[in-house]
Amino acid sequence: MTKQIEQLIDEALKTEPSFKLGGNFKDRVVLVLRKKEKSNQRKLYFLMALGMLVIFGFGYGTISYFLPSLFESFSGLKNMSDQIIPLAVLIGVMVIIIQYLDKKLIKNRMLQT
Amino acid sequence: MSGSESAIRLLIDKYERLVIHMIARVVPDNMDREELCQDVFVKVVDKLGSFHFDSKLSTWIATIAYRVAVNFAKKKKLEMVDLDGVAFKVGDTLDMTEREDSKQFILKLVDQLPVNYKTVLTLFYLDGFSYPEIVEVTGMPEGTVKNYIHRARLKLKKIVEEQAGKEVALL
Structure with a gap:
């Protein structure tokens, strides 16, 4: 009797679950991965654009600080460098910090799960 | 892609x-x-x-x-608690002459096991993983893995024996 029970337990534990995946399961996985890939690409383009803006802003700010005579003839541009460009640089740096924290804290945690 | x-x-x-x-x-x-x-x-x-x-x-x-x-x-x-904390719902008596019914009876018991026991049993019996592989998958010490398998089997055996005994007594 004991041996019979042990055999039954073995058989039961080796029984495949009756659950089957849906017919379009693979298509759905591929679709999710495609969407993710597109979203990652968009993020990359956004970061690249932002990086260029920050570099431009930084360059423009540096030149206007050390070589103010270069922009004196463009008074409109000078006003812009006084107000808008520092703000753009600040926003750019904040966005980069947020993106970095998002990658480090949230995505890494998701990958660990 | x-x-x-x-x-x-x-x-x-x-x-x-x-x-x-x-x-x-x-x-x-x-x-x-x-x-x-x-x-x-x-x-x-x-x-x-x-x-x-x-x-x-x-x-x-x-x-x-x-x-x-x-x-x-x-x-x-x-259910994530230890095996001793589980109150198994056993249901009807077990007819050991019906092999398929007996297997289903045992599988219902397996469903009631705590999650960590179920995962270890699945890796060992269904996927044929070795103890070191189960350790790698679950992060549990090897002693715990062996203990879970041993205790789960013992518990299942005890319940099945009790239920099979009831059936014999009814006859």
Whole structure:
């Protein structure tokens, strides 16, 4: 009797679950991965654009600080460098910090799960 | 993506059973099961770059499936306590002459086991993983893995013996 029970337990534990995946399961996985890939690409383009803006802003700010005579003839541009460009640089740096924290804290945690 | 699409399909074909085993034994609802299996494969493909062949691919995929299943169980507050804390619902008496019914009876008991016991039993019996592989997947010490398998079997055997005894007494 004991041996019979042990055999039954073995058989039961080796029984495949009756659950089957849906017919379009693979298509759905591929679709999710495609969407993710597109979203990652968009993020990359956004970061690249932002990086260029920050570099431009930084360059423009540096030149206007050390070589103010270069922009004196463009008074409109000078006003812009006084107000808008520092703000753009600040926003750019904040966005980069947020993106970095998002990658480090949230995505890494998701990958660990 | 288009080039790797066929590779992803092949990967799913090869490892879907392994993922289903882990998810289906822990998660009771079919819709949740389907969604979690999808999550597992998305994570597998996403993290494939970080797989450096330190272990078998099946062990690595099982680790991801295990974590997804256990996180789901924690979120849904499924039974995570020790075996002694489980009050098994046994139901009808067991007719040992009906082999298929007896197996179903045992599987219902397995469903009631705590999640950590179910995952270890699944890896050992269904997927044929060795103790060191189960240690790698679950992060449990080898002694704990062996203990879980031994205690779970003992518990199942005890309940089946009691129920089979009742059947004999009724006859």
